[in-house]
Amino acid sequence: MIYLAGRVIRQTLNDKRSVMMILVAPLLILTLISFLLGDSDYVPVVGIVKNTAPSSLIAALEEQELNTIDVTNNEARHAKSYLKEHNKVDAVLTLSQDAGMSLTLYEPSTKSTKAASEIQSAMASLNPSAQINSSYVYGSQNQSTFDSLGYVFLALFAFFLVFIISGIALVKERSGGTLERLLMTPIKRAEVILGYTIGYGVFAVVQAILMVLYSMFVLQLDSAGNIGWVLLTMVLLAMTAVSFGATISIFASSELQVVQMIPFTIIPQVFFSGLIPLDLIPYHLGNLSYIMPIYYGAASIKGVMVYGHGFFDIWGHLAGLVVYACFLYLVNTQALKKFRRL
Structure with a gap:
C-alpha cells in the first residue's frame, strides 16, 4: 500500500501539468474570483442639472463615492439618448415637479448598481422616505x-x-x-x-x-x-x-x-x-x-x-x-x- 502511494506521488510530481493544475490553477482561479466578487474602486459618474437642483442635494451627492457632471435641461429630458452617446456616464438624475425624482441608468450591471446605491445613500441622508423612479436604457429592473x-x-x-x-x-x-x-x-x-x-x-x-x-x-x-x-x-x-x-x-x-x-x-x-x-x-x-x-x-x-x-x-x-x-x-x-x- 505504501509502495503504491509512493508510486502515485512520484508519477504525479513528474507530470508538470498535473502539478500546475493542483497547485497553481486554484490560486489563479481564486485570484480571478476575488477580482470578480471583491470590492471595486470604480467611481460612478452621474449627470445632473446642477443649476436647478437644490444645493443640499448636490452637497449630499458629492459626499458619496461618485462624480457628478453638469448636464443641460435638454440632455436631462432626453436622458436615454444622452447615455447612448456618452458611455462614460453611468446615470442621469432628473428632478421635476410632475414626475418627481427619476434616475436613468444605462443597463443592469455592477456599475449601475453602484451608482444607484450611492444616489440612494445621498437621498437617505436628506429624506429617508424619498422615492426614486429608476429606468434603464437597455433592459429592465424586472428581467431575470x-x-x-x-x-x-x-x-x-x-x-x-x-x-x-x-x-x-x-x-x-x-x-x-x-x-x-x-x-x-x-x-x-x-x-x-x-x-x-x-x-x-x-x-x-x-x-x-x-x-x-x-x-x-x-x-x-x-x-x-x-x-x-x-x-x-x-x-x-x-x-x-x-x-x-x-x-x-x-x-x-x-x-x-x-x-x-x-x-x-x-x-x-x-x-x-x-x-x-x-x-x-x-x-x-x-x-x-x-x-x-x-x-x-x-x-x-x-x-x-x-x-x-x-x-x-x-x-x-x-x-x-x-x-x-x-x-x-x-x-x-x-x-x-x-x-x-x-
Missing part, C-alpha cells in the same frame, strides 16, 4: 438573471463544448495512430488541419444554430437585434473553438492533458466574457480580453441581443474571431511539422 446574462452563456457553451470535443478527439486520432498514417500520404499539413476543422466545424455549426433557436424560441431569451447576426457570431465562435481545441491537442499527448489545460485556457476566459464590466477589473487586467476569443463572441452577441446592433456595429468583433481562427490555423499547420516534415 438569464435574460441579462444569457448572451454570456451562449458564448461560453458554444466555445467550451466544441473545444472539449475537438481537442480530445484529435488527441485520440493521434494516440491511435490515425494522424501519423494520414501524414504518411501526400496530403499537405494545411489540408489535414483544414479537413479536421471542417469536419468538426459542421457539428459546431449545428450546435450553434440549435442553441440559439432553443434559447430564443423555447426559453424565450429576448433579442433586440437580428437573430441572423447572433447565429453568424455563434458559428464563427464555434469554428474558432475547433481551431483552439486542435492547438491544445497538438501539444497534448493524452486526453488527460487536454483536460489539464482547461483551468489555464478556458476558465480565465469566463471572467472576461462580460460577467462584469471590463473596466471594473483592477490593474487594467480587463485589457487581457483582447487576446481571448470568447470576449469577441460574447461582445458581439451582447451587441445584437441587448443593444440591437447590426453588422456595422459588430463587424470589429466578428473580424477578431476570423483573425483568431486564421492565426490558430497557421499555428496548427506549423505544429504538425513535429510529426512530419514536407
Whole structure:
C-alpha cells in the first residue's frame, strides 16, 4: 500500500501539468474570483442639472463615492439618448415637479448598481422616505438573471463544448495512430488541419444554430437585434473553438492533458466574457480580453441581443474571431511539422 502511494506521488510530481493544475490553477482561479466578487474602486459618474437642483442635494451627492457632471435641461429630458452617446456616464438624475425624482441608468450591471446605491445613500441622508423612479436604457429592473446574462452563456457553451470535443478527439486520432498514417500520404499539413476543422466545424455549426433557436424560441431569451447576426457570431465562435481545441491537442499527448489545460485556457476566459464590466477589473487586467476569443463572441452577441446592433456595429468583433481562427490555423499547420516534415 505504501509502495503504491509512493508510486502515485512520484508519477504525479513528474507530470508538470498535473502539478500546475493542483497547485497553481486554484490560486489563479481564486485570484480571478476575488477580482470578480471583491470590492471595486470604480467611481460612478452621474449627470445632473446642477443649476436647478437644490444645493443640499448636490452637497449630499458629492459626499458619496461618485462624480457628478453638469448636464443641460435638454440632455436631462432626453436622458436615454444622452447615455447612448456618452458611455462614460453611468446615470442621469432628473428632478421635476410632475414626475418627481427619476434616475436613468444605462443597463443592469455592477456599475449601475453602484451608482444607484450611492444616489440612494445621498437621498437617505436628506429624506429617508424619498422615492426614486429608476429606468434603464437597455433592459429592465424586472428581467431575470438569464435574460441579462444569457448572451454570456451562449458564448461560453458554444466555445467550451466544441473545444472539449475537438481537442480530445484529435488527441485520440493521434494516440491511435490515425494522424501519423494520414501524414504518411501526400496530403499537405494545411489540408489535414483544414479537413479536421471542417469536419468538426459542421457539428459546431449545428450546435450553434440549435442553441440559439432553443434559447430564443423555447426559453424565450429576448433579442433586440437580428437573430441572423447572433447565429453568424455563434458559428464563427464555434469554428474558432475547433481551431483552439486542435492547438491544445497538438501539444497534448493524452486526453488527460487536454483536460489539464482547461483551468489555464478556458476558465480565465469566463471572467472576461462580460460577467462584469471590463473596466471594473483592477490593474487594467480587463485589457487581457483582447487576446481571448470568447470576449469577441460574447461582445458581439451582447451587441445584437441587448443593444440591437447590426453588422456595422459588430463587424470589429466578428473580424477578431476570423483573425483568431486564421492565426490558430497557421499555428496548427506549423505544429504538425513535429510529426512530419514536407
